[in-house]
Amino acid sequence: MANADTREKESQIPTNLRLLLILEEVAKRGVAVKPSDLIESLGLAKPTVHRLLLTAEAEGFLQRDLDGRSYGPGPRLRQLSVNTVSSEHLRTARLAILRGVADEIGETCNLAIPDRESMIYLDRVETKWPLRIQLPIGTQVPFHCTASGKMYLSTLRQNTLDGFLSARKLNPSTKKTITDPDALRAEVMDIAKRGYSTDDEEFMHGMAAVAVPVIDKNNRLVATLSVHAPTQRHDLESLMRFVNLLEVGANKISGLLVS
The missing domain is CATH 3.30.450.40 (GAF domain)
Known part of the structure; x- marks a missing residue:
């Protein structure tokens, strides 16, 4: 039932918006964020979250924290924030x-x-x-x-x-x-x-x-x-x-x- 609810929530989020929501959530929290936190708060499926996190990490928008599991802002996301302000x-x-x-x-x-x-x-x-x-x-x-x-x-x-x-x-x-x-x-x-x-x-x-x-x-x-x-x-x-x-x-x- 929980998986069905997650799939329903994910289907309501446009594909091209999902990565932006993850970046927004990481920036908003101000601390390193675990994939499980993003799954719970955004209602995205576990495979989706892990795939998007790997993409964001590979492109420099996110980077892993010292524990190897959590993610924080990467150099490109930090530069984006500087350019914005x-x-x-x-x-x-x-x-x-x-x-x-x-x-x-x-x-x-x-x-x-x-x-x-x-x-x-x-x-x-x-x-x-x-x-x-x-x-x-x-x-x-x-x-x-x-x-x-x-x-x-x-x-x-x-x-x-x-x-x-x-x-x-x-x-x-x-x-x-x-x-x-x-x-x-x-x-x-x-x-x-x-x-x-x-x-x-x-x-x-x-x-x-x-x-x-x-x-x-x-x-x-x-x-x-x-x-x-x-x-x-x-x-x-x-x-x-x-x-x-x-x-x-x-x-x-x-x-x-x-x-």
Whole structure:
């Protein structure tokens, strides 16, 4: 009876829509998804789901997680998401918000998104000061020693964070970089509680930064909004005065995602 119900549900879904629904479900969940989860949620038959997953994996839209059974977004699906949020009408409104925050603070503001192994700068508005730190759009920066990266780490599930901390050595970028996994875990837990992240010359000597999350309608981090400045103008304590301005800007950008 269950198989008959599944076949009936599947017959109601156009063939050319099934793979798109699988990609949508994987992206929506935000965690690695097992085939059984997709079978249950989409009402597709087991052979259909496995065939489509293999196709999506072969074409780079999905990739297997560490357990070898679950699937998460692959490089082509991640690039698709970047291209989508970079579309012209969205970017125009986003840059207007970013420029407003940067003008109020008087320093460079950045919008960054998480990739599989780093944060990527998606948008930025430069300070008008001649002394500035150049981190162009498209720059990839580490998770463990940047305000944006640590903000992202603070939103991970415990087992995912543990996997990140145990996967490789935390290389120092400066003498202030946190390279001890236990110390970074404690820092990330503090960030999760207070809702913003900091970089006290951990990524680059002479630069401080503060970041806040940009949240989607499912309450997941999709990007970070941050400000960075040379310590000659703003030390970390000085930059932390702008957390509320960043949060207002981040909420406005979040509004673009659900409008």
